[in-house]
Amino acid sequence: xxxxxxxxxxxxxxxxxxxxxxxxxxxxxxxxxxxxxxxxxxxxxxxxxxxxxxxxxxxxxxxxxxxxxxxxxxxxxxxxxxxxxxxxxxxxxxxxxxxxxxxxxxxxxxxxxxxxxxxxxxxxxxxxxxxxxxxxxxxxxxxxxxxxxxxxxxxxxxxxxxxxxxxxxxxxxxxxxxxxxxxxxxxxxxxxxxxxxxx
Amino acid sequence: xxxxxxxxxxxxxxxxxxxxxxxxxxxxxxxxxxxxxxxxxxxxxxxxxxxxxxxxxxxxxxxxxxxxxxxxxxxxxxxxxxxxxxxxxxxxxxxxxxxxxxxxxxxxxxxxxxxxxxxxxxxxxxxxxxxxxxxxxxxxxxxxxxxxxxxxxxxxxxxxxxxxxxxxxxxxxxxxxxxxxxxxxxxxxxxxxxxxxxx
DNA sequence: GCACTTCTGCACTGATCGGTGCGGAAGGGT
DNA sequence: ACCCTTCCGCACCGATCAGTGCAGAAGTGC
Numbered sequence: 443x444x445x446x447x448x449x450x451x452x453x454x455x456x457x458x459x460x461x462x463x464x465x466x467x468x469x470x471x472x473x474x475x476x477x478x479x480x481x482x483x484x485x486x487x488x489x490x491x492x493x494x495x496x497x498x499x500x501x502x503x504x505x506x507x508x509x510x511x512x513x514x515x516x517x518x519x520x521x522x523x524x525x526x527x528x529x530x531x532x533x534x535x536x537x538x539x540x541x542x543x544x545x546x547x548x549x550x551x552x553x554x555x556x557x558x559x560x561x562x563x564x565x566x567x568x569x570x571x572x573x574x575x576x577x578x579x580x581x582x583x584x585x586x587x588x589x590x591x592x593x594x595x596x597x598x599x600x601x602x603x604x605x606x607x608x609x610x611x612x613x614x615x616x617x618x619x620x621x622x623x624x625x626x627x628x629x630x631x632x633x634x635x636x637x638x639x640x641x
Numbered sequence: 642x643x644x645x646x647x648x649x650x651x652x653x654x655x656x657x658x659x660x661x662x663x664x665x666x667x668x669x670x671x672x673x674x675x676x677x678x679x680x681x682x683x684x685x686x687x688x689x690x691x692x693x694x695x696x697x698x699x700x701x702x703x704x705x706x707x708x709x710x711x712x713x714x715x716x717x718x719x720x721x722x723x724x725x726x727x728x729x730x731x732x733x734x735x736x737x738x739x740x741x742x743x744x745x746x747x748x749x750x751x752x753x754x755x756x757x758x759x760x761x762x763x764x765x766x767x768x769x770x771x772x773x774x775x776x777x778x779x780x781x782x783x784x785x786x787x788x789x790x791x792x793x794x795x796x797x798x799x800x801x802x803x804x805x806x807x808x809x810x811x812x813x814x815x816x817x818x819x820x821x822x823x824x825x826x827x828x829x830x831x832x833x834x835x836x837x838x839x840x
Numbered sequence: 841g842c843a844c845t846t847c848t849g850c851a852c853t854g855a856t857c858g859g860t861g862c863g864g865a866a867g868g869g870t
Numbered sequence: 871a872c873c874c875t876t877c878c879g880c881a882c883c884g885a886t887c888a889g890t891g892c893a894g895a896a897g898t899g900c
Contacts, residue, residue: 450846450897473672474759477888487848488889498888547757554757557818558748560673562888571819605816605825606832613812617804619756620770626804629840633805637836641828648875649867676858686878687859697858761858 464505469547472566526588534631541618549619663704668746671765725787733830740817748818
């Protein structure tokens with residue numbers, strides 16, 4: 443993705459193009475986003491896309507990375523919260539907003555990008571599965587620390603709690619894809635955190 | 642789908658073929674399931690498939706109907722439970738099992754069949770959205786009745802409660818698609834119902 | 841100004857997409 | 871035995887899929 447110093451410099455903004463590609467993957471999924479759709483929305487030719495990003499799979503990978511650093515940046519913020527409860531609140535609140543951001547597709551790229559796919563999308567599906575499991579692992583680590591710090595009761599199960607929180611987030615993504623409003627989702631998030639810890 | 646009385650009768654079992662098609666849609670999604678995949682697994686020719694089911698979209702519709710009546714039959718059972726809490730318990734417990742049934746694809750056809758799709762899958766996506774919202778509506782109606790019967794407190798919000806329960810079910814479907822075990826999911830379902838009503 | 845490198849648009853690749861026309865085979869009603 | 875209907879396998883349809891070769895244009899360093 444680095445451009446060489448010599449020769450004609452590229453005319454388009456790679457970051458901007460990647461952002462557009464991310465949106466297309468987000469709203470149409472990996473399989474549903476054709477090269478024609480992608481390059482048209484990115485405003486560049488097929489050739490430029492391949493030169494800058496490699497291929498469709500690499501483009502997807504980079505789009506997901508941008509999604510992580512941009513849209514889902516609330517997650518790292520959540521992990522730094524003071525208490526386990528605040529971690530969960532910040533994480534779910536951030537999910538609610540990310541799933542219903544005006545001007546962006548509804549739902550979550552990491553969920554709807556490639557949940558069930560044919561042969562061609564298998565790599566993308568595995569990338570997203572690992573992405574979701576990775577995020578859940580970070581939550582688990584944070585809750586483990588909370589148990590050690592006495593912030594969560596000694597008998598609490600960080601694995602279960604992280605899975606519980608992530609299940610709510612995943613479910614809200616599906617709800618958003620089905621048309622749920624930001625207020626609808628926030629009420630669900632509040633309900634899910636009414637008893638804490640959940641187990 | 643009815644066959645005429647006159648002429649050569651079809652050689653394959655339509656119900657059996659539909660079951661196979663349902664599995665393919667379930668594990669690969671609408672867009673990811675090609676006609677070649679489908680007819681190969683159904684064990685019939687393209688021509689027979691079109692004659693018996695119409696087209697890919699109609700096949701999907703009928704596969705979803707079969708899914709509703711078979712795999713998701715626990716839902717109607719859940720709606721008939723005595724109390725609102727038992728409704729939720731039965732519904733989520735049934736989801737847990739349906740999402741992790743040995744010999745079947747993991748996850749839920751209604752969630753992963755067509756969540757984010759390109760132009761070609763838009764109808765399938767809308768069918769599934771309506772399917773999920775319809776199920777949620779049935780839950781809401783049941784919880785409304787529970788409020789009238791005093792089974793749920795007078796201030797309880799059936800819309801929120803049904804959305805809450807469905808969000809958990811949706812989230813568990815995503816978790817299952819990512820490899821969560823039946824035990825993992827059942828613990829999440831238990832945690833989600835630890836406080837009832839949820840709001 | 842020259843040489844070098846890379847960019848870009850167009851046309852094209854083989855493969856696959858969903859869907860169909862055709863002709864032969866095969867069963868049921870009379 | 872006849873006819874009529876339907877089934878079914880094959881080849882084929884135009885369209886689209888992801889990915890590429892080519893050739894001309896254009897910017898940079900000397």
